[in-house]
Amino acid sequence: DQQVKQNSPSLSVQEGRISILNCDYTNSMFDYFLWYKKYPAEGPTFLISISSIKDKNEDGRFTVFLNKSAKHLSLHIVPSQPGDSAVYFCAAPLGSNYKLTFGKGTLLTVNP
Amino acid sequence: GAGVSQTPSNKVTEKGKYVELRCDPISGHTALYWYRQSLGQGPEFLIYFQGTGAADDSGLPNDRFFAVRPEGSVSTLKIQRTERGDSAVYLCASSLSSAAGSPLHFGNGTRLTVT
Numbered sequence: 001d002q003q004v005k006q007n008s009p010s011l012s013v014q015e016g017r018i019s020i021l022n023c024d025y026t027n028s029m030f031d032y033f034l035w036y037k038k039y040p041a042e043g044p045t046f047l048i049s050i051s052s053i054k055d056k057n058e059d060g061r062f063t064v065f066l067n068k069s070a071k072h073l074s075l076h077i078v079p080s081q082p083g084d085s086a087v088y089f090c091a092a093p094l095g096s097n098y099k100l101t102f103g104k105g106t107l108l109t110v111n112p
Numbered sequence: 113g114a115g116v117s118q119t120p121s122n123k124v125t126e127k128g129k130y131v132e133l134r135c136d137p138i139s140g141h142t143a144l145y146w147y148r149q150s151l152g153q154g155p156e157f158l159i160y161f162q163g164t165g166a167a168d169d170s171g172l173p174n175d176r177f178f179a180v181r182p183e184g185s186v187s188t189l190k191i192q193r194t195e196r197g198d199s200a201v202y203l204c205a206s207s208l209s210s211a212a213g214s215p216l217h218f219g220n221g222t223r224l225t226v227t
Contacts, residue, residue, distance in 0.1 A: 004154075034215065043116070043203055043218030044155065089154050098143070098207070099168060100216065102154030 003027045004092055006103035014111055019077040021106050023090030026071065030092040035064060035075050038087045038105070047088075048075070080110045114138070116219035118204050124225045125194055133189040133222045135204030144187050145216060146179055147203040155203055161187060194226045 005024045013019045023033075031052040036044035050057040050064045050073065057064050063076045077084055090103040117136040125131050137144050142163055147155035157171040161181045169179070176194075181187040191198055201223050205216035 041220065043220050045218070046215035049215070098211065099157045099160060104152065104154050
């Protein structure tokens, strides 16, 4: 049972445009969410996070939005750059030991 | 500084053999995690260490899998009687603590192939 769902396996955008990556979750106990970015043959790297007490968190070109009533979050990248091409994972910790549950990921391709 | 180091980067083994995968976390990180990523999936939690003890091993799929962290630093994931379904990328991660504000730092993983 996938508690964190990323329903788009892939997304392709033009350089300079906005990329929007979506994530849905089913467990209302989640109170913190993270996005990780993964290049081929490398481990995931932390990108940005959001606490459930907020509805938006911004860090440079990256903004995460959280809609708790819809159990939905999204990652916006603007402007998108070719170096942003990677797999993006949405994740949420469950329990006090920060055990992360990951979505299946979305492959973002930014075309020059 | 150095990140999380995992060795080997690739391991090919025959069905039924025993393998050990090593993880060297970032110095000073007390929390250490093992995850497994199968093709087309996100990483799945296997086991969590706080210091030397396995605080949560609920993700280990069966008793063929075992992990240790004897001195609270380097960890080894051990798989006995490997099966083809064990083929995956095994990721190790560490963090300063297990609190929500302390993101995980992942290694590049060990790609295990069981033939």
